[in-house]
Amino acid sequence: MKASMRSRQEPRRVSNGVIIAAMLLSLCVLSIVKARYCSTPFAKPDDQLQEQMNSSIRMETDEPASMAAGEQEEEEEESTGGGGDAVPAVITTTPAVVGAGSKGKKPTCFMTSKRSERCEATGDIRVEGTASTIYIGGIDKEWKTKPYARYHDPVAMAHVREFTLKPADESTPACAKNHSVPAFIFSNGGFSGNLYHDYTDVLVPLFLSTHQFKGEVQFLLSGLKPWWVNKFILFFRQLTKYDILDIDNDRDVHCFPRIVVGATFHKDMGVDPARSPGQVSVVDFKRSLRHAFGLQRAAASRGGVTGDGKPRLLIISRKNSRRFLNEREMAQTAAAMDFDVRIAEPDQHTDMSTFARLVNSADVMIGVHGAGLTNMVFLPRGAVLIQVVPFGGLEWLTTVTFKNPAKDMEVTYMDYNVQLEESSLLDQYPRDHQVLTDPYAVHKQGWDALKTAYLDKQNIRMNLDMFKKILQEALDRLPPV
Incomplete structure (x- = not known):
């Protein structure tokens, strides 16, 4: 009896298992179809591609013009790993040493993020800049480091000078100049000279790492470009009371009681208050900038900078790629909506203080993605x-570079996604071309392909009806007078 019952039940169990498996398979198929066709007109990049793209974010100035002393700017938004003949840097990182050294004088070098390394030591410290060498008493091994917060990007790091931390011995050079304050070494190699990289790779990490010294710190700058220092000198004066030393070319041996090599990176254009000394935030960074450039306006409003009821709209103009093709019509449309309109095009020759005041006077700022x-x-x-x-x-x-940082900066963020009919790409490719029909397939070809197709060759003719709508929404989101 039991045997016969068991024989009749077995097929039912097998049948139920097949049904359950079929249902699960159907759910999986439906999920894939929904992700592919319902959530977005294009397939989303897979996680591996997304990570590759996030680590590839670079910016370039709209016009790669030469600066003073013939300095050439880096290209914006090139790929990590670069193209062409770029040679990746060999980056040597030594794990942190815990409890090493009997008197605690051994330096600790450790990665503060995937993008930044910090080395710190106290005691008998001698810096021989022309040799890129830091002699430290009481250590028994060498450390090598590059003081620029872009360790994940070998193309950038190839342009950053490496420093060696060496044990001091009888051959260590004597002090030529003694300092009573700590030293902080950083670099403006890499992609510095481009405004986005100036801030995300150098200035924000520098503020995060040195504000707690309250000015009592000596900056040693590697790769110093005089025009670059002059551009931000008012900001540097918020962080240090001393003149910046061109450490690569200074022939004196400088001695310090303490040294920090390399700034800490938290996130693009941002600071994590929970991990920062004194729990400072990017709002504190902005406040420091306001003090540096004498910006009087703390808050925007619908009343505008003059309080006459006309909010100011600043249109960020571009010369080459990603231009507004109907910029004048945009300005006329905004003026008809009772905006006080300004159009400005920042470049490498723009006076920082003047442009900072113009931006600070704006209630709404609009521009195509770029530095x-x-x-x-x-x-x-x-x-x-x-x-x-x-x-x-x-x-x-656009999310990583500007959308995410905006909220922390107390800026109301909006984006406007360009439709194909507004893009100059429609004039360059047939409608069935992959560039127009399947952007993520182009993404998978690598950063150079993406950059060439969508950043280098695209200009925008804004739909003025949609432009009116987004301006009205921006107006509604401004604080009242």
Whole structure:
């Protein structure tokens, strides 16, 4: 009896298992179909591609013009790993040593993030700049480091000078100049000279790492470019009371009681207060900038900078790629909506103080994705930033660079996604071309392909009816007078 019952039940169990498996398979198929066709007109990049793209974010100035002393700017938004003949740097990172050294004088070098390394030591410290060597008493091994917060990017790091921390011995050179304050070494190699990289790779990490010294710190700058230092000298004076030393070319041996090599990176254009000394935030960074450049306006409003009821709109202009093709019509449309309109094009020759004051006077700022939007650091609290996202599935890029930082900066963020009919790409490719129909397939070809197709060759002709709508929404989101 039991045997016969068991024989009749077995097929039912097998049948139930097949049904359950079929249902699970159907759910999986439906999930894939939904992710592919329902959530977005294009397939989203897979996690591996997304990580590759996030680590590839770079910016370039709109015009790669030469600076004083013939300095050439880096290209914006090149790929990590670069193209062409770029040679990756060999980056040597030594794990942190815990409890090493009987008197605690041994330096500790450790990665503060995947992008930044910090080395710190106290005691008998001698810096021989021309040899890129730091002699430290009481250690028994060498350490090598590059003081620039972009360790994940070998192309950038190839342009950063390496420093060696060496044990001091009888051959260590004697002190030529003695200092009573700590030294802080950083670099403006890499991609410095581009406004986005100036802030995200150098200035924000520098503020995060040195504000607690309250000015009592000596900056030693590697790769010093005089025009670059002059551009930000007012900000540097918020962090140090002393003249910046060109450590690569200084022939004196400088001696310090303490040294820190390399700034700490938290996130693009941002600071994590929970991990920062004194729990400072990027708002404190903005406050330091306001003091540096004498910016009087703390908050935006619908009343505008003059309080006459006309909020100011600043249109960030570009010369080459990602231009507004109907910029004048945009300005006329905004003026008809009772905006006080300004159009400005920041470049490498723009006076920082003058442009900072202009941005600080704006209630709404709009521009196509690019380094010029970095000027949002000068916007007053409550101002609206509208980032125009070029056609081509670039939301991941625009999110990391400007959307995410805006909230921490007390800036109201909006984006405008360019439709194909507004893009000059429609004039360059047939409608069935992959560039127009499947952007993420282009993404998978690598950063150079993405950059060439969607950043280098695309201009925007804004739909003026949609432009009116987004301006009205921005106006509604401004604080009242």
